[in-house]
Amino acid sequence: PFESERKLMTTVHAKPPSTVFGLEELEDFLASEGAGHVAFTKGALESLLPRCRGVWDGEQPVPMDDERRARIDEANRDLASRGMRVLAVGFKPLSVGEENDPSGWEQDLLLVGLIGMIDPARPEAREAVITAISAGIRPAMITGDQPLTAASIAAQVGIVTQDDVDAGKVHVLTGIDLESLSREELDQAVGDVSVYARVAPEQKLKIVQALQDQGHIVAMTGDGVNDAPALQKANIGVAMG
Secondary structure, rough: OOOOOOOOOEEEEEEOHHHHHHHHHHHHHHHOEEEEEEEEEEEEEHHHHHEEEEOOOOEEEEEEHHHHHHHHHHHHHHHHHOOEEEEEEEEEEEEEOOHHHHOOOOOOOOEEEEEEOOOOOOOHHHHHHHHHHHOOOOOOOEEEOOOHHHHHHHHHHHHOOOOHHHHOOOOEEHHHHHHOOOEEEEEHOOOOOOOOEEOOOHHHHHHHHHHOOOOOOEEEOOOOHHHHHHHOOEEEEEEEO
């Protein structure tokens, strides 16, 4: 199953016949590998790409190299900068017995490609942000999306300006950044940062606590069970969904 720590999800399938795949090349490759099953993995590119030994080019596997890696990164940046959520997809042939050993399912993958999905903000979101700002509230967005996607969506709803995004002036704080900050550094950062990306559920609680330590009254919205601790800690918790 998907886990926010791994940012990956994997399913294992009995190898279907080529009539199902519709790809004789893939069927031939799986047969040459002695594959009885196939593992399919999807998730964040930064989690999946390091686990890939190569790329499936539509006909055969080709080794991963710096040129292909750069091309993949460029495609990811292009999709994310347009506000898309990006999923990377890979697969691995499993020989007999490997389907029972989960430790190897997400290793030595072959990258199939990237999927860019548009998950637009609701039309009323921008109006709500503008209303909040006019009332003296400083809105901030906390998301599990990657930084480029987060910045683009933040601009769409009015939390930051598109000009600042284009100029690279928007400071997006990631979950990895949060882990590296001391408590004093975090207290200072939350006063300026309005966009947080790749944030784990427990880090939302840290952000709320740091804002409160600075004397702010914090309202927190959330729609998942992982948001519950931060919703409860906030001065105003708005459970949605």
